[in-house]
Amino acid sequence: MLLRLFLVFTIVPVIEVWLLIRIGRVIGALPTVAVLLAVSLAGAWLARSQGFRVVAAIRDELVAGRMPGAHILDGALILTGGMLLLTPGFFTDFIGLFFLIPATRTLLKRWLGIWLERRLRQGSFVVRRF
Numbered sequence: 064m065l066l067r068l069f070l071v072f073t074i075v076p077v078i079e080v081w082l083l084i085r086i087g088r089v090i091g092a093l094p095t096v097a098v099l100l101a102v103s104l105a106g107a108w109l110a111r112s113q114g115f116r117v118v119a120a121i122r123d124e125l126v127a128g129r130m131p132g133a134h135i136l137d138g139a140l141i142l143t144g145g146m147l148l149l150t151p152g153f154f155t156d157f158i159g160l161f162f163l164i165p166a167t168r169t170l171l172k173r174w175l176g177i178w179l180e181r182r183l184r185q186g187s188f189v190v191r192r193f
Contacts, residue, residue, distance in 0.1 A: 079152030086153060102156045106148035109163045113141050133172070140168050 087095040117138045124131035144162030147155045161167045 075154065078154045079150075082153045099151060099153070099156070102153075102160070103148055103151075106145070106156065106160055106163060109160070110141055110145035110148065113163055113165070114138070114145070117141060136172055136175070137168065140171060 083095065086098075090098070117134055121131040121134045121138065124134060140162045144159040147159030147162065150156075150159075162171065
């Protein structure tokens with residue numbers, strides 16, 4: 064796990080810097096900054112609107128007496144997408160937007176469900192109490 068975190072925290076910044084340099088060379092420095100700001104603003108608006116929608120859906124499920132498990136997962140993915148959009152760079156913005164768009168979030172939830180089911184069947188998923 065520590066190795067994975069180390070790789071993420073070293074590889075992602077390298078990808079971000081590489082993309083910033085490549086895109087900056089093609090469109091220029093000022094347009095690159097403008098695109099980053101525009102994507103961040105659009106992502107913040109999308110995160111806010113999707114977040115309010117999910118909170119309302121969770122409230123409706125709780126009022127109806129049902130467990131809002133899928134909506135809680137939506138909320139976690141929206142929160143993750145919003146946090147990724149706070150990180151400057153094209154790579155993390157792309158991944159953050161991927162987490163915020165409802166259609167791609169549905170695909171991600173489906174993939175997470177398959178992954179979790181496989182881990183549970185193999186017995187390799189462990190829940191620890193502290």
